[in-house]
Amino acid sequence: MKYLSFILILFVISCKSSVESDIKWNEIDNNLQLNDSSLVVGANQIQRYLPLLKGKRVGVVANQTSVVFKENNNFTHLVDSLLALKIEITKVYAPEHGFRGTADAGEHIEDGIDAKTGLPVISLYGENRKPSAEHLEGIEVMLFDIQDVGVRFYTYLSTLHYIMEACAELNIPVIVLDRPNPNGHYVDGPVLEEDVKSFVGMHPVPIVYGMTIGEYGKMINGEQWLKDSVRCNLTVVPLKHYTHKLQYDLPIKPSPNLFNAKSINLYPSLCFFEGTNVSCGRGTEMQFQVFGSPFLSQDKFDYSFTPRPNFGAKNPKYNGVLCYGSDLSSSSDLNKIELKWVIDAYNSTKDPTVFFNKFFPKLAGNKTLQNQIEQGIPVEDIVASWQSDLKTFKIIRARYLLYE
Template sequence: MKGPAAYRHMARLIRFSFGFLFLLSSLSRSLQAAAPVDLGVDVLAKRQFRELQGKRVGLITNASGVNKNGISTLDLLRHAPGVRLTAIFAPEHGLYGTSWAGEKVDSLRDPQSGLPIYSLFGETRKPTPEMLREVDALVYDIQDIGCRSYTYISTLGLAMEAAGENGKEFFVLDRPNPLGGERYEGMPLDSRFRSFVGEWDIPYVYGLTPGELAKMIAGEQWIRKRPQLTVVPMNGWRRDMLWEDTRLLWVPPSPNIPRPESAFFYVLTGLLGEMSGVNNGVGTTLPFALVGSPELDPDGFARTMGQRQIPGAIFRPVRYRLFGKEARGRLFGGAQIHLWDPRRVPLVPTALTLLEEVNKALNGAPVAGMRAEDSSLFDKLCGTDAVRLALQQGRSVKDLWESWDSYLEEYRARRQKYLLYPEVAAPAPLGGVQGPPQAVGLEEAAVPKAVPVPANGGNR
């Protein structure tokens, strides 16, 4: 095709392309506008930030602190009339989420505003009086994942304590728990193992939003001095919602939590990363969704986990390599975890089953080969040494989660007065797998009775 006809044809294609892009853009905006949940920051903005009017504000946030349209809370507060943003505070992984787990975060200055960015994962884990000198109120807005060992909730409570000790107000802009607000599972915190990866007396999976947990930290007097606390709740969030139900944007709160479902995988395999010679997908495009070792037989391991008949989960045999020069040439075998129904998966019993089966498949080497510092961190992440000792001694981990039932029942009663969003239905029976589990911990939740009991003491 040549001449004027060709130009007319090209013009029509260009108009169609621009029209199609405009349609997609409009559809995207419409879907976002239809999101049923207003985050705490959205609620605050609709109220014209009146609670912060005339105050000098210090903001505790990171890249995940955005409103429902993807605008950062940092930018919103910088331009909010009557609000003077004077300091920024960054948790583990830094303000931009570019630091790796455990990596020291340095204090610096924000290149756009010139404001100080104080690190709360560097020389101190808690705001100092000097950091708070030009602050009247601290505002906390960080997306969490609902697991005790994820350190942002430690930052939350320690910052609350600093606010109380220095006479500052404290605001929490509430956000959804991506695991939902109905499940609570797993290990109680033994005070001997209290640390920054386990500060509060809550289960490993605790079933609260950041605002609810802040109320509990203050109400249970887990900090030395309580601040004047204000939680700005969400509108439209229900406890039975998973992230996909909110239709909100997901911004990774840390480098290895790229998707909302990563929160589930973190609970399932986070502890595996401390075992000797075992990988949990960190260092691949599927962080926390893989279980592997150079010595692990993928077909045999996937078959073993499949025989467990974990509700809502499938284990597929895989072979993979890690990124990075030091990992070249090392082929890992293992399983990829697929969650076809995340609501039904008993997370902590499944996590313990994975620990047990990996350790058994590798003849005890993953636990026996731990260095002293690895064992110490593993116990702190668990909040107890009972898990490691059971694995070392070849005892069934089933006995562990059965022993936590009374604690979970007590926790359920204790947390009631701190709930900002009502429970949707009556709690499921202990160990039940119909709908979101409330206090999973019995063997029926993780392993149906039809599964034969291994002769060498498996997870039954």
């Protein structure tokens, strides 16, 4: 399937008063001609959510992907766009990788001040992953706009959960500006079990769940997954001209080590290696497109790389050590979880007893998958073991879908 090229349009206005701003946005909306193939993200539909922000003290959960698209592939950050429209943004809340998206995976992020806007930035990936009542003091409405990749262990889902929970406890409404899911075309993988819940997996969903982040927020609410079954006052600004079958290149990297469409497509399958002694390419220019280890045989694996510190990987696994493995950058696009690479690496490791680490069950969503691989269970039997839970999940998922 070819990747969809899409045009996301915003006209920037100069407003002398809030009344004048309303008139101009309405005029633009009435005159905007969209092709059938034009996809419009929630953030670009300012006329739909601007009335919910006017006169309110607003918090924004955002990172480098939180942009409003303009003509000719240009864009402005959502925060800058709202400030230009005289919206009173009080605080910004930053997920993993930070507000500007430059921190390594798992790197502790401190609170601070955004150099460009002067706004206070509250880290949701530091001491507190759930904002406290003090962090939310003065906030009257929370705006959430982050590009997700549709994978359970991508931590922006957990940030959404905690934002919804904290805001529900303080009766603060939450608005999610929806964005497309680059892995939205399939549902696969083991469903998370309760005993391995963590920040990289909080809900009983498969690794690839086939929902946008707006749909996922509706599911969190509807399935009463928030603490004490509180319900968030949630509004989702939906996408226009989107279906789950569309595939496309994200215009902005969602995190430092997901460089392109291929890495995003391979991420659900290659991230298993984060729970093993095998590198998935951090510290190279081929992150989540290759895998390798000094413990794999050069005779069987003819691709090699040596990880070095770089953007997004200050201290990569096997820093400076030659690794042998495979280059998957030219492989066919996936529409399922692929286990053959992690199984092949396990079977080829010189000492398989040290292959897995404690992180693997959290990524897998259970303790069973590791045991199945160690016991040599055939791939088709492993996949068959997921199917009953997947069937149940798909019934739940259908209740919250906004798109075909």
